[in-house]
């Protein structure tokens with residue numbers, strides 16, 4: 001899921017092919033056989049013999065089709081809306097590009113086809129026809145030149161006749177550099193200075209009707225008809241916030257009869273992102289769509305055109321049931337587009353902050369199977385359910401590794417010749433804990449804020465960016481904003497996560513950079529946040545989806561020392577007893593019965609006063625019945641921890 005750091009070269013570098021009059025000039029005689037200038041109907045008096053004598057073979061074909069009643073005017077004559085130029089939108093939101101292929105016409109052209117377009121009043125607008133091949137034939141020629149192999153034909157008012165150089169689906173490119181009056185969804189109020197850009201009417205003659213599925217107007221019957229009759233290898237699909245260009249074969253196989261549901265799910269996934277970005281709360285969701293398209297090389301990625309997914313992934317991505325169970329990849333790639341840069345994408349976070357979106361969507365649809373808590377991954381003691389979080393807790397709380405360099409399953413060697421780095425998913429854990437605390441554990445509580453991130457992101461979007469700021473500025477600004485938005489002093493949490501921790505290292509990312517945070521910087525942030533009260537829990541850093549109810553309902557810890565666990569003697573690798581998976585762990589451990597240690601949020605293992613192991617409640621368990629608590633050599637005590645910081649001795 002590598003992010004391609006390709007800029008907006010896709011369309012801007014294209015040499016514009018001016019629409020030139022085709023060799024075959026349109027004769028007035030031909031045109032007079034039509035009943036209007038738009039050429040949408042025949043003249044009442046047009047006879048079959050007159051049609052047979054027409055000069056233009058394209059017009060003759062059209063006229064014959066009209067005469068026979070087979071001409072699909074509805075599919076060919078449409079009005080197209082103006083969208084804010086996606087490059088300008090990207091600057092405003094600090095994201096990468098939303099769709100550069102708005103306004104699909106539903107007409108598929110083959111190379112060499114004649115095209116005739118009647119265009120209504122433009123009022124000076126710059127409008128083009130864009131033809132883009134998205135099908136498998138794109139594979140050979142377009143490798144490494146994604147999205148650049150399209151035809152771009154400038155349109156004028158009235159008739160435009162030209163030859164299509166290269167085939168593909170077609171789009172009416174109609175973008176404004178100023179914010180159109182109808183730019184914001186859910187905000188019909190026209191702001192001062194906003195210009196109304198009237199829709200442009202276009203009649204596309206030539207090419208073949210492939211159709212467009214518009215979830216706002218169409219139903220699943222129409223969806224099936226479109227898939228059954230498609231002439232292009234791909235279908236243009238438009239939702240409220242999503243635009244998909246996926247292969248017809250995959251959509252037919254995975255989503256037949258479910259077009260509405262599929263688009264609704266993508267709209268919902270992108271809706272979560274807009275909520276986290278604050279665009280929903282502040283009525284700043286743009287009319288522009290985010291584009292997801294099929295590719296025929298690679299796996300999945302994000303680039304200047306949007307999100308891209310290999311056709312092979314459609315077995316999951318075009319399947320509503322499967323996508324609900326695992327939306328991570330889709331949210332991750334759209335999430336790359338929506339990363340607010342540089343404010344929420346500083347060094348070391350390119351593969352992290354986009355997963356704030358993924359981890360939330362994944363939880364939203366599967367509350368009982370949260371990814372980080374349930375995934376079986378290697379931690380410091382072997383394979384374990386929730387190994388990503390146990391690795392995080394040990395890296396941060398026990399070994400005090402600075403955030404951005406915390407070790408875990410995907411990277412144990414923090415220092416490499418090129419850079420210092422850590423496990424991208426380990427780094428995600430504190431972001432996840434904040435969302436859990438405010439959006440989930442907060443319910444019915446004073447600190448509830450489902451828009452915690454939205455409030456932070458909107459400030460990040462609106463913050464003026466100057467080149468002199470170092471990466472540490474953005475990390476510290478995020479911490480301060482989190483405190484401001486929560487109106488809480490969260491610095492203990494950030495100190496525990498080692499986000500607010502001294503560091504002076506050359507940090508890993510697509511582009512590495514120095515991350516320097518000095519003790520004085522930390523003092524300044526602590527001073528800044530000291531105007532706010534501390535959160536109700538001193539152990540926010542132990543919060544997981546497993547313990548969210550303990551925090552939410554503020555449930556007191558209880559348990560009887562010496563009871564409620566099994567001591568397991570490690571002799572090499574052992575199978576976790578209650579999980580029906582092949583997880584193995586090394587060394588001695590306690591298998592704690594979670595029902596005997598009610599409302600524990602974590603278990604700490606100490607060697608005298610030193611914390612040596614941490615297990616969040618349910619670590620190593622598929623069903624939350626138990627917790628695997630490690631007992632490394634030299635340990636002295638194990639403590640159960642409650643949401644309020646209460647600690648009880650577990651073993652005698």
Ligand SMILES: [Zn+2]
Nearest residue numbers: 001002003351
């Ligand atoms: Zn990625």
